[in-house]
Amino acid sequence: MIPGDGIGKEVIPQAVKVIEASGANVALTEFDWGADRFLRDRTTVPHDGFAMLARDFDAILVGAFGDPRVATNIHAKEILLGMRFKMDLYANLRPVRLLDVALCPLKNAGPEDIDFVVVRENTEGVYTDAGGVFKQGTADEIATQEDINTRKGVERIIRYAFEYCERNKKLDGSPRSKVLMCDKSNAMTHAGGLWQRVFKEVSAEYPQITPQHMYVDALCMQMVRDPRQFDVIVTNNMFGDIITDLAAGLQGGLGMAASGNIHPGKTSMFEPVHGSAPPIAGKNMANPFGAILTAAMMLAHLGMTNESEKIEAAVLEAVRQKKTTQDIGGSLGTNEAGGWVVKEVLSS
Numbered sequence: 001m002i003p004g005d006g007i008g009k010e011v012i013p014q015a016v017k018v019i020e021a022s023g024a025n026v027a028l029t030e031f032d033w034g035a036d037r038f039l040r041d042r043t044t045v046p047h048d049g050f051a052m053l054a055r056d057f058d059a060i061l062v063g064a065f066g067d068p069r070v071a072t073n074i075h076a077k078e079i080l081l082g083m084r085f086k087m088d089l090y091a092n093l094r095p096v097r098l099l100d101v102a103l104c105p106l107k108n109a110g111p112e113d114i115d116f117v118v119v120r121e122n123t124e125g126v127y128t129d130a131g132g133v134f135k136q137g138t139a140d141e142i143a144t145q146e147d148i149n150t151r152k153g154v155e156r157i158i159r160y161a162f163e164y165c166e167r168n169k170k171l172d173g174s175p176r177s178k179v180l181m182c183d184k185s186n187a188m189t190h191a192g193g194l195w196q197r198v199f200k201e202v203s204a205e206y207p208q209i210t211p212q213h214m215y216v217d218a219l220c221m222q223m224v225r226d227p228r229q230f231d232v233i234v235t236n237n238m239f240g241d242i243i244t245d246l247a248a249g250l251q252g253g254l255g256m257a258a259s260g261n262i263h264p265g266k267t268s269m270f271e272p273v274h275g276s277a278p279p280i281a282g283k284n285m286a287n288p289f290g291a292i293l294t295a296a297m298m299l300a301h302l303g304m305t306n307e308s309e310k311i312e313a314a315v316l317e318a319v320r321q322k323k324t325t326q327d328i329g330g331s332l333g334t335n336e337a338g339g340w341v342v343k344e345v346l347s348s
């Protein structure tokens, strides 16, 4: 566990309580990587930290990173993006599920209408830090931020999306059947061309799955107009970041959204989609359900399906009974909402 900063330090303890209540057979170790540690001794990731995580642990549960006292955000970059890049966690899996009609800002949208997943490329794109600044501070300043797209990286994430589609069902038990690639290949033609070619090739290997395509701008409009049409969406690092905050809005907000950073067969990392939310940090206000659902995702990944399902069912019950934090219409604090889920898990 790496709770990190801000509300990460409040929601991860709730997720831990719930994991323990579920009876999952896991031994938990906590690491203090984050802004406090960085400000104390300038350490972001201890020497050999990623190798240690990969060697000694089966999975990593993370809160969030980002602290107003660290203006450069260097610790978040080195810890969070460090794990994704250096541990090669290439698939950022972000399920989008509406648990209850009351949580969705769209008219007449119910749980049966919103059950899709975004597969975000997690190790390339504009996040690689390729580029630089030239003549900084002058009138001739130039900044470049390069968009790196490798054949290997594009192919493995697209293949991951098709494999995911083949192997996973929707919540109602029906099979998944469509993979939609989201890009901006009409304007970003070099990278977009590569994604288009690879998508065509890989989709031909999965004749039973319907391949689809949308430009990212049109997809944003469709996502709020008719989210029912989506099944599995595959996209690059930056578009994946943006559309999953939008998609979180459909689920009741950032407090509800879970994610996994996965490399099949390697130590993978699980974190809620939200950040450290400095304005509400330390106030017992943050919604712990995104972190709790993330813990359930982690347990499922580790093969503990029963424990995972018990936790998901308990969160669903909490939502139905409005035993929630204020952001989704309840009146409980972070601790109390987490505690309610613990009791529900224990009695199931």
Ligand code: NAD
Binding pocket: 007, 011, 063, 064, 065, 066, 067, 073, 076, 080, 254, 255, 256, 271, 272, 273, 274, 275, 276, 277, 278, 279, 280, 285, 286, 287, 288, 290, 327
């Ligand atoms: P944020 O996700 O922290 O907050 C966005 C909005 O959502 C805020 O209004 C916040 O109050 C609300 N919110 C988020 N999580 C919530 C929860 N669990 N319960 C209730 N409300 C919640 O995004 P931001 O404000 O853009 O960023 C704040 C900091 O977090 C920045 O430093 C940013 O870089 C960092 N960040 C980190 C991660 C991560 O570690 N994975 C993700 C996103 C942002």
Ligand code: IPM
Binding pocket: 076, 080, 241, 273, 275
């Ligand atoms: C996320 C976050 C990160 C990202 C930030 C904190 C670098 O927004 O996990 O969605 O952009 O990937």
Ligand code: MN
Binding pocket: 241, 242, 245, 273
């Ligand atoms: Mn984000």
